[in-house]
Amino acid sequence: MRGALKLFTWFGIPVFLHWTFGLIFVYILWHAQSNEMSVIDTFWLTGLFMALFLCVLLHEYGHALTARRYGVKTRDIVLMPIGGVARLERMPEKPIQEFVVAIAGPMVNVVIATIILILIGIFADPAYLEVLKDAVLQSSGEEVLDERLQEIPQLLQFALNLAATNIALVLFNMIPAFPMDGGRVFRALLSMRTGRAKATRIAAWVGQAIALMLVGYGLWSDGFMLAILGIFVIYAARSENEMVQMEDLLSRFTVRDVVRPQFNRLHTNDWMQSAIELLRHGLERHFLVFDFNDQLVGTLEEDEIILAIRKSNMSSEIGQHLHPAEVVSVDDSLLKVYHLIRQQGFGIIGVMDENKLIGVVDEGGLTNFVRLEARNG
Ligand SMILES: [Zn+2]
Known part of the structure; x- marks a missing residue:
């Protein structure tokens, strides 16, 4: 694959790092610099990003390995700053199979978040959990709370952040913006009623409308990553819809x-x-x-x-x-x-x-x- 670095092959699927991934490190350095973070904190932040992308990778393997069960191969997995893409050779056409393949990715993150939270429950000092409970319920004054939050050890903070980002990943991926996972689930459900071509047309339309809102919101709130992702979704929805309509057309002829x-x-x-x-x-x-x-x-x-x-x-x-x-x-x-x-x-x-x-x-x-x-x- 062009502009990408091959990391390794796992389960017979090559994993690539897109060159834009380097921007993550630029971002971390910039963030550390402008917030005057210590070397240790920068180290933890870098670790968090790496762990997060490991979770994204496992998410993509969730898609790829369920697709394999239906006889669909995965060409490769590419990691980019806006997330990962498992490039399946095709999407399984049975709606129920597409549903399972689409939902398998987010499910991986549900499992990861659950495991982390269970580990926190077992190993973390109850005193810290008390602080966290206060933070969530906001039962003590802000300044006191800030001070107490500072005392939470970095490993626990790291684990909490990782669990939280996994949950955020699930919520974000389940936005029904085709061809994001939620959009695929949406299309699969529609397909059961209307047939694949019509379902794709509707899902692509809804997906583009939502993506347009993401772009708008991203630009308005300085969330440029969100805007870029929105543009990506608009483009991807369009080209996938065109492909499905084309396949539908061709399948009617010999x-x-x-x-x-x-x-x-x-x-x-x-x-x-x-x-x-x-x-x-x-x-x-x-x-x-x-x-x-x-x-x-x-x-x-x-x-x-x-x-x-x-x-x-x-x-x-x-x-x-x-x-x-x-x-x-x-x-x-x-x-x-x-x-x-x-x-x-x-x-x-x-x-x-x-x-x-x-x-x-x-x-x-x-x-x-x-x-x-x-x-x-
Ligand atoms: Zn996914």
Whole structure:
């Protein structure tokens, strides 16, 4: 992943630290400086942030490992100052599964907070707990209380802060601003009634409205992190909604609706020159390549041809530049083609009808089809 430092791989999932994470340390130093904090206090504050991000990491593993139970892999986990992201390869489509995956993250923080509070209950000096009770109930005067709060040992303060931030994490994540966890829970519940596409449209709309309020509130209260997070949510809600609507559209069609029967065939022993000519004087950008027996053996993709032009590599054989070929059935869902082209990067795919190659579908054809259908409504 770009601009990120790989920390380690755990449970088979690589964990990355985004470069902006460095801003956390800048923030800590700035905060310590402007509040004239001692070295020890700065140390504790740094420790608190590190512990907090460990909790965020465990939260993301909560999502990732529940998703795994439903057969969904996690590409990686990225830690950023505004929180973590477990990048799942897809969201489970059954609403109940999405519900469980979404809620598993915050549940991890509930468990962490509970454990910390239980440990505090067991190990902390009751005298300090008394002070805390007064602080919560505000039963003594403020100045006296301040003084007594100062006496609380740093480890206990640390534990209390960590428990409190975990609880804050739960509350914050459960805001129903799709695609935050609460928003996903919201969509999953809606999906059970309205179907996924409509549920996503509603959840994205609500999510963007709430995120806009977060941005407004963030700017008004100098909470820039909140504003940045709000912008992030608006953007993410939009792009995820577009993706779901697209998938919904494509799932209603089959390959038969886009198959192109006319296409140029290349052979393994053709020169690159012939591919370059086709690219220059035609509309096709990617080609199927066949051997002597007219068996499909691979594809020649546009970037390979451009590379050959750049290197003036006109006379090498096409067979040296092949990518693996993929075929689909004419009755397959268009969604399958979309995943092959957009996610796995195939430029062109052969289309089979009962063991016979009847045509191709490529990137350009798919894009045209989507544009036409999207316009139709
Ligand atoms: Zn989460």
